[in-house]
Amino acid sequence: MIFYILMIEMSLKIHGLFHLYHTNSPDNKDCLYSFTSNNIVNEWQLISYCIRNDTTNFENDSDNYCHGDRDYTFEELKLTNVDSYDLYRWSASIETIDKYEKYLTGVDFSFGNHSYCNCSENWFGIRCQYSFDTRYSFENIIEHQFQEKESLAKQYDVVNDEFLLTCYKGLRCHSTICLDWREICDGIYNCEHGEDEPSECFLLELNQCATDEYRCRNGMCIPRNFLLDFSSDCSDLSDEHETYNLRLDNSLCSFTAKLSCDFRLCDSQQISCGDGQCQKISQRCNNGHDLFLRYNILAIPSNTSFQCWFLMLCMTGEVNTDLMGYNYHDCLSSDDSADKYTFFYSFRKICPSSFWFQSEVNSVYPFIRSFGSICGRALFT
Numbered sequence: 001m002i003f004y005i006l007m008i009e010m011s012l013k014i015h016g017l018f019h020l021y022h023t024n025s026p027d028n029k030d031c032l033y034s035f036t037s038n039n040i041v042n043e044w045q046l047i048s049y050c051i052r053n054d055t056t057n058f059e060n061d062s063d064n065y066c067h068g069d070r071d072y073t074f075e076e077l078k079l080t081n082v083d084s085y086d087l088y089r090w091s092a093s094i095e096t097i098d099k100y101e102k103y104l105t106g107v108d109f110s111f112g113n114h115s116y117c118n119c120s121e122n123w124f125g126i127r128c129q130y131s132f133d134t135r136y137s138f139e140n141i142i143e144h145q146f147q148e149k150e151s152l153a154k155q156y157d158v159v160n161d162e163f164l165l166t167c168y169k170g171l172r173c174h175s176t177i178c179l180d181w182r183e184i185c186d187g188i189y190n191c192e193h194g195e196d197e198p199s200e201c202f203l204l205e206l207n208q209c210a211t212d213e214y215r216c217r218n219g220m221c222i223p224r225n226f227l228l229d230f231s232s233d234c235s236d237l238s239d240e241h242e243t244y245n246l247r248l249d250n251s252l253c254s255f256t257a258k259l260s261c262d263f264r265l266c267d268s269q270q271i272s273c274g275d276g277q278c279q280k281i282s283q284r285c286n287n288g289h290d291l292f293l294r295y296n297i298l299a300i301p302s303n304t305s306f307q308c309w310f311l312m313l314c315m316t317g318e319v320n321t322d323l324m325g326y327n328y329h330d331c332l333s334s335d336d337s338a339d340k341y342t343f344f345y346s347f348r349k350i351c352p353s354s355f356w357f358q359s360e361v362n363s364v365y366p367f368i369r370s371f372g373s374i375c376g377r378a379l380f381t
C-alpha cells in the first residue's frame with residue numbers, strides 16, 4: 001500500500017508520464033487517473049479514465065506484439081541494474097512496476113519470467129500501444145479536451161455525438177438523444193417503449209431508511225449526521241445537494257472534469273444537459289445538448305403547412321426561431337403577428353382545423369405529440 005501511495009505522489013510531480021492501472025482488468029481496463037482538487041467542497045478527487053472493452057475499436061486484445069524496442073524479462077532487467085523507479089520513469093504500468101519491485105525484493109521470484117515491453121518516448125501501455133500527441137501532463141490533456149468542446153457547442157448535430165457526451169450504455173433503445181444516466185428512472189419517457197422507466201424504478205422509491213438515517217435520492221441510506229456536512233456520502237451526492245447547489249456553478253460542468261458534475265442529479269422540470277448541468281426548459285445548455293432536442297421537437301411535421309408551422313414556431317420565441325434558421329423579425333413584421341393577443345386570429349386564419357405541433361413542455365416527447373386544434377387555444381396560452 002505504501003508503494004501504491006508513493007506511485008500516486010510521484011505521478012503528481014512528473015509531467016508527461018502515463019502510468020496505466022488495471023491493465024489486466026476484463027472490463028474497464030488500462031486506466032489513467034487524474035488527481036485534482038475540488039475547491040468547491042474542499043475535497044480531492046481521483047477520477048479514473050479507463051478503456052471499456054465494449055467500445056474500444058483501436059486495440060486488438062489478441063495482439064501481444066511489443067510495439068516498443070523489445071520485451072525484456074525481469075531477470076534481464078535485474079542483470080542490467082534497472083530498478084523500479086527506472087520503470088516508473090519509462091511509463092511502465094503500475095502493475096508491472098509493482099511486480100518488478102516484488103521480484104527485486106525477493107517477495108515473489110516467480111515473476112522472473114515476466115517481461116516488460118520497453119516503449120519509445122511518448123508511448124506507453126503494456127505493449128506500447130498508446131500515445132498522446134503531446135508532452136503535457138494528463139490533467140492538462142483533459143483540460144484541453146474540455147476546452148475543445150466549447151467550439152462545438154453550437155453545432156446541434158455534433159453535440160449529440162456519443163463520442164463527445166457520456167452516453168448511458170447500459171440500455172439501448174430508440175430515443176431521440178443519447179441517454180444520460182440521469183434519464184434512467186427519472187419519470188420521463190425517453191425510450192420509445194419506455195425501457196428507461198421499467199417497473200423496477202418504483203423499488204428505488206419504496207426503500208425505507210431508519211429514523212436516524214437520511215434517504216438519498218437513489219434510495220441509499222446514510223447516517224443523518226452526514227447530511228450537508230460538505231462531504232459526499234450518497235453515491236448520487238444528494239446528501240450535499242444544497243451545498244453543491246449553493247456553491248457549484250453548474251455551468252462549469254460543461255467544461256470541467258468534476259465528480260460533483262458526474263453524479264449531479266437534475267430536479268424534475270429540468271432538462272439534463274448530459275454533463276452535470278441542469279437547466280430549466282427555457283434555458284440553454286452550455287454544451288449545446290439541448291439544441292439537438294429542440295431541433296427535433298420543432299421540425300416541421302409532414303402533415304402541417306409551412307405557414308401554420310412558422311406561426312407556431314414564432315410563438316415559441318426568438319431562440320427557437322433563430323435555431324431553425326429564420327429571422328425572428330420576420331415573425332413580427334409579417335401579417336401573422338407573433339403577438340399573443342392577435343395570435344388566435346392568425347391561428348384560425350392559417351392553420352387547418354387540426355394539426356400536429358410539438359410542444360417543449362411535453363414530457364413524453366417525441367412519442368406522444370401534442371395535438372393542436374382550432375379549439376385548442378389553452379394549449380398555447
Ligand SMILES: [Ca+2]
Pocket residue numbers: 183184185186187188189190191196197
Ligand atoms: Ca427517463
Ligand SMILES: [Ca+2]
Pocket residue numbers: 226227228229230231232233234239240
Ligand atoms: Ca455528506
